[in-house]
Amino acid sequence: MKKIFAYSDGLTRKPTHYCPGCTHGVIHRLVGETLMELGLRERTVGVAPVGCSVLAYEYFNCDMFEASHGRAPAVATGAKRTRPNLCVFTYQGDGDLASIGMAEIVHAANRGEKFTSIFVNNAIYGMTGGQMAPTTMPNQRATTCPAGRDVNDAGYPIKVAELLATLTTPAFVARVSVHSPQETVKAKQVLRQAFEYQAEGRCYTFVEFLSTCPTNWGLSPRESDSWLEQEMLPYYSLGIKKRPEDFEGGPKWK
Amino acid sequence: MEVTEVLMAGFGGQGMLLSGKLLAYAAMNLGKEVSWLPSYGPEMRGGTANVTVCISERPVGSPYITQPTALLVMNQPSLEKFGVRVKEKGLIVVNDTLVPIKADRDDCSVLYISAGEIAQEAGTVRAANLVMLGAYVGWSGIVEKETTIEMIKKEFARKAKFIPANVAAFEAGFDKGLKLRGEG
Amino acid sequence: MTKVLMKGNEAIGEAAIRAGCLHFFGYPITPQSEVPEYLSKRLPEVGGQYVQAESEVAASNMIYGAAGVGMRVLTTSSSPGISLMAEALSYIACCELPVVVVNIMRCGPGLGGILPSQSDYFQATKGTAHGDFDIIVLAPSSVQEAVDLTIISFELAEKYRNPVMVIGDGMIGQMMEPVSFPDKEIGPPLDPGDWGLTGCKDRPRRIVNSLYLDPDLLYQQNIKLKEKFELIKQNELRFELYNCDEPYDLLLVGFGMMARICKTAIDQLKAEGLNVGLFRPITVNPFPYEACAEAIGRSKSVISVEMNMGQMIEDVRLANVEGKPVDFFGKTGGLIPAVEEVQDKVRESLAAMKK
Incomplete structure (x- = not known):
């Protein structure tokens, strides 16, 4: 009998702690599969964040760091700069990357650090129990904005992929989603492209994943997928926002 | 315990830190122990800048000196501030091109050097700091003239066109210092 | 070994x-920017790399990353x-990684000023950051010693897999003195041993982590760090006695540049017939308590002389097992206690003793 689906060796066998219906597990699997397919696992160092995926170092089957809140890109910079032959990735949520770690992500991207950032945007703080994130949608309820996000008070959700794409430094920047099988297949292709660019030593690579949080959204997993599609997709458009090739013929200085 | 403590002070940009460095190099070349401690501040140019150079046979103890044995001043505020602090029987060298007042110290030797004019004659008014250094070295004999000139050449190696005027300024200052010493 | 005249920061x-x-x-950051x-000029010449971080927060996490993959690494600041590096130092200490951090201290608190001080003694030796851990702290008092101790810092960091901090005041960073460097050009690379994240080819994967959700496991790690520091206390204490061969009625205790100022004061007092x-x-950190106690024991009283409002004096008091009178002399804010002021304090103290 032909085996058509198997556990990825890019992940450990440890059962994850993620809530039922949470898409972290899917994203983990895509990363693990990609590392295996590209033959990178044995020279990969991942950096786990603080947030729901704080225990990611238990799940990725490669050498792992656990970083402090928001600093994964700085840790990855230290690792990649000193051992450039390593494949280095950060795995960060929206509080970690887009709030407390905004300086680190912007500057790592701007320096063109040759690692990959996987940004999981579920529009809420999961681990701490459903507080407002910098990516929480307008009028979306959270425990620290019980009446819904007031954009006059908290501003609008930050589109990190678009923000990083404005930097002049060459990079690969994309936003994908895993709320449906079709989008998940596309997401895998984009993720693979990011790791390929890194393996070539080409540029900084950044993939934002739209993700669900049924527990803190107060929805069932299926409702969560629909909510993501209806509420988040119109605001957070999917696609590749920037490629290193875009830079060719771009600005040059003496 | 003979320690020579030289405080050199002026406006930032007048080159007293460089004069101090050359003195420290020259003394080091004689096998002496030295320290070079600058005042440092946000003023990159135009503020007051001073440096203390200690020269000793033994390892230098405190490089931070409030009462130096010698003072070289390029401007009036520095003379007003530091003139009173020089140790008894010490030396004060005043750049009288820019300092219109006299040093009010009967217990010290005071040299008035027209460093600006002398430097101008040597080729550039910007070398007034080296006239002052020359006068001090000529008067005190603390380091050798030739060694100091070597250090000047080294310091300006990458800006070689400035060497002749700076060496000439140092030598003119040196001669002036030596002459004043002879006059006692 | 030929000597060169160098600024402390560059050295x-x-x-x-x-x-x-x-x-x-x-x-x-002033006054350490010369490092x-x-x-940035020298490292590329020797095949190394300089990275200007976006902040001290980032810089300290970059050294966490570099040390975590088993590379020798330095950061310096003031x-x-x-203060901004505190967080990462706590993580690095828990993860037992070798890093060297240099603090060229300026006066505080707050933005303070850029002039020299020794006001970070407590921060370096007692309260570097959250959690139970110690870092090794070395305090040079000359540019040459800054060189020697920087080299020793890497050895200690690697021997104990622990952060090491070199603290000097702004004067040490800014002053020039003659220095010589060891003849060997560049030391061998760090051995990532069984802990560095080098990729899990042909070995089980490794994790550099300071998260312990199980209190028993975290307590075990706390005990391990404590035991390591006890070993450091046994093996690595360094101190200097100056003018202690002849009997003295008064002992000064000072570290870093303040000790230099004390030495000059002591030399000049000796000429007056006063032996200090x-x-x-x-x-x-670790503080040489026993050696300090021994030196205090031979004196009638002791003065802790510091370029701060009185911090090391607490260690001097701990070393003062015989209960001798302990006094403090110092100032800060960018002001440096002068030789003459130290002498006045000594004379006053000796005179009071005679009464």
């Missing part, structure tokens, strides 16, 4: 290279910047 940078440190991550300036001893801790 520290060169010393790191001679120790085999080819990676520096840092952020400019990153020097290394007081407010060190000096105890200078070189490792300020």
